[in-house]
Amino acid sequence: MTLSFTARWRDELPATYTALLPTPLKNARLIWYNDKLAQQLAIPASLFDATNGAGVWGGETLLPGMSPVAQVYSGHQFGVWAGQLGDGRGILLGEQLLADGSTLDWHLKGAGLTPYSRMGDGRAVLRSTIRESLASEAMHYLGIPTTRARYLS
Numbered sequence: 308m309t310l311s312f313t314a315r316w317r318d319e320l321p322a323t324y325t326a327l328l329p330t331p332l333k334n335a336r337l338i339w340y341n342d343k344l345a346q347q348l349a350i351p352a353s354l355f356d357a358t359n360g361a362g363v364w365g366g367e368t369l370l371p372g373m374s375p376v377a378q379v380y381s382g383h384q385f386g387v388w389a390g391q392l393g394d395g396r397g398i399l400l401g402e403q404l405l406a407d408g409s410t411l412d413w414h415l416k417g418a419g420l421t422p423y424s425r426m427g428d429g430r431a432v433l434r435s436t437i438r439e440s441l442a443s444e445a446m447h448y449l450g451i452p453t454t455r456a457r458y459l460s
Contacts, residue, residue, distance in 0.1 A: 310351070310370060310372075310403060311372060311403070312370065312371070312372030312373050312374075312400075312401035312402060312404065312413075313372070313401065313402045313404055313410060314372070314374035314401060315402055316374075316378070316399060316402075317374050323378055323379055323380070324376035324377060324378050324379060324399070325379065325421070326374070326375070327375060327377045327422070328366075328369075328398075329367075329375060329398050329400075329415050329419055330366060330418060330420065331365055331366045331367035332361075332365040332366060332367070335361040335364070335367065335460045336460060337355070337360055337364075337459075337460060338433070338437075338460055339437075339440070339458070339459045340355045340360065340364075340457060340458045341440075341444070341455065341456060341457050342355070345457060348403065348405070348411065348457075349406070350457070355458065360458060364457070364458040366398075366415055366418050366419070370400075370401075372401060373401035373413070374401055375398045375399065375400050375415075376398065376399050377394040377397070377398055377399075377421035377422060378393060378394050378399060379391060379394075379422075379423055391423075392423065393421065393422070394423055395421060395423050395425055396417055396418060396420075396421065396424060396427060396429040396430060397415065397416045397417075397418060397421075398414070398419075398421065399412055399413070399414050400413040400414065400415055401413055414454075416431050417430045417431030417436070436456075436459055437459065443455050444456075
């Protein structure tokens, strides 16, 4: 099965993003991948091998149809109106078109600096990312809607 992506953010909401390529990881390597989620989403096994997986999930390679953006938004933070916020280290790579017609975001966390980074280097710490991935899987299996990780590098 070939993966298909859409760039709805680019097409429909141009004021809500900055087009931006991820900053590739140096010497990216597979730490863990979520094989059950990959099967559920019909993601080819080749995207989880040591070579291809590190390129895609490490920010070096884009799949056909991906159109990466850093998103900007506004809201409250710590109980106070914060004004403009945005993806400080995450990049939306694209939206996968699923067989039922719905879409699923592919978001690369720790993708490097974005125009919305605040006093950080744009990367994600591995130990925190592992904890977040474990917590999100636990929430999923408890029936609580959540984001889920596919790959750690």
